[in-house]
Amino acid sequence: MLDQLSLVRWKVPLQEPPSIADIGVGRHGVASLVDEWCLQDLWQLHLYGYAGELEVGGVVVPIAPGRVSLVPPATATRYRYQGEAVHLFAHIRLPDAIASGGVELPVMLDCGSDLPRIRDRFQSALDFHTRLPQLAQAELWSLLCHLAGRQVSRYDDALGLHPAVRAAVAHIETRLREPLSVADLADHVGVSQNHLGRLFRAQLDTTVVDYIRDRRMTRAHHLLTRTSLPVKAVASMVGFRNPQTFNKAFRRAYGIPPSAVRHGVMSRKTPFPDEKRGNSDRLGERAERHHLDRHAG
Numbered sequence: 169m170l171d172q173l174s175l176v177r178w179k180v181p182l183q184e185p186p187s188i189a190d191i192g193v194g195r196h197g198v199a200s201l202v203d204e205w206c207l208q209d210l211w212q213l214h215l216y217g218y219a220g221e222l223e224v225g226g227v228v229v230p231i232a233p234g235r236v237s238l239v240p241p242a243t244a245t246r247y248r249y250q251g252e253a254v255h256l257f258a259h260i261r262l263p264d265a266i267a268s269g270g271v272e273l274p275v276m277l278d279c280g281s282d283l284p285r286i287r288d289r290f291q292s293a294l295d296f297h298t299r300l301p302q303l304a305q306a307e308l309w310s311l312l313c314h315l316a317g318r319q320v321s322r323y324d325d326a327l328g329l330h331p332a333v334r335a336a337v338a339h340i341e342t343r344l345r346e347p348l349s350v351a352d353l354a355d356h357v358g359v360s361q362n363h364l365g366r367l368f369r370a371q372l373d374t375t376v377v378d379y380i381r382d383r384r385m386t387r388a389h390h391l392l393t394r395t396s397l398p399v400k401a402v403a404s405m406v407g408f409r410n411p412q413t414f415n416k417a418f419r420r421a422y423g424i425p426p427s428a429v430r431h432g433v434m435s436r437k438t439p440f441p442d443e444k445r446g447n448s449d450r451l452g453e454r455a456e457r458h459h460l461d462r463h464a465g
Contacts, residue, residue: 176225176275178240182316185309186211186260191297194257197249205245210259212239213308215279215290218253222246222276229276234283236315237276256290258308271316282318286311330367332357336376344384345405350376385421388414392429399426 189210196203197218205212213236220231223246224239231237231247239245247253279286293307335357340348353376354364368376384406391402400411403426408414418426 176227176229177272178238178275179272180238180240180312180316181263182271182309182312184263185305186258186262186312188293188297188301188304188308189259189261191258191294191304191308192256193294194255195252196247197251197253201249201251203247203249205247206243207241207259209241209261211241211262212237212245213258213260213312214238215256215287216253217255218249218251220250220253221248223248224275227275231276232278234279235276236279236286238273238312238315239275256287256294258290258293260308271319273315273319277315277319282314286314289314330371332359332364333367333371336364336368337379340380340383344380344387345407347407348380381417381421384408385418388418388426389422389429392426399430402426 194214197220215236216231217233218231219233222229222231222237224243229237289307289311293304293311296304296307336353339353339356350361350364354361357364359367365376368374368379372379374382388402388406391397391405392399395402397405399414403409403411403414406414408417415425415427418424422429
């Protein structure tokens with residue numbers, strides 16, 4: 169069952185840095201214990217240092233120190249205070265179009281153990297705003313992306329993604345250039361090889377070996393199309409010490425040798441990473457789709 173903080177959600181476009189219209193320290197609850205706000209073209213980002221209530225979309229969610237809220241433009245809000253209420257705020261513009269990489273966030277999140285990091289980024293954005301506005305934008309963008317990353321992890325937990333699968337995926341991602349065996353991976357995450365294989369097939373719709381190969385090929389394609397690294401160096405960076413073995417694996421994945429990619433003769437119809445997505449890319453999409461299916465309507 170969803171907690172109360174997650175009842176109201178919206179998709180947040182994060183493909184570009186936010187434009188900051190205003191940022192500062194808000195003090196409320198002195199002249200009145202209730203405030204109503206509606207900013208027509210600005211998102212409202214608040215980091216709270218007080219207890220109270222926020223009403224939005226017909227739902228009342230509790231405010232507590234260490235929580236952060238994000239409200240989109242043209243959304244009516246009502247704040248109820250219990251006395252003097254102090255918070256950090258930023259009124260920002262985000263891109264109009266929701267990119268495919270947009271992340272769905274709830275109106276209110278509990279920062280938990282991340283509070284010092286989130287507060288420092290918010291405070292840095294405030295400090296930089298007048299002197300170095302580009303750095304202020306970067307700090308807020310980093311903060312929003314950090315919140316999005318935390319929420320993706322919450323989707324994984326809500327969907328029942330096994331801790332061993334999450335640990336295995338993280339281990340694979342940081343060691344693509346090293347030898348990786350199913351036995352070593354299973355030992356690292358604390359389950360048997362057979363159990364890890366069953367978990368990957370059930371939750372990622374692939375085998376462990378295929379997942380590793382897919383991630384290596386996707387990384388290789390990125391390096392070949394976005395850097396000037398020699399093909400031999402790319403092969404080494406994704407775990408292939410033998411260039412011929414790398415060539416065969418790449419041909420199987422993309423239907424063309426890595427040298428052709430490097431020399432720019434790839435057909436327009438040949439999949440690029442954003443068109444030929446691996447299982448790891450589908451993982452985030454699956455989490456998003458399952459989440460939306462569960463909470464539609």
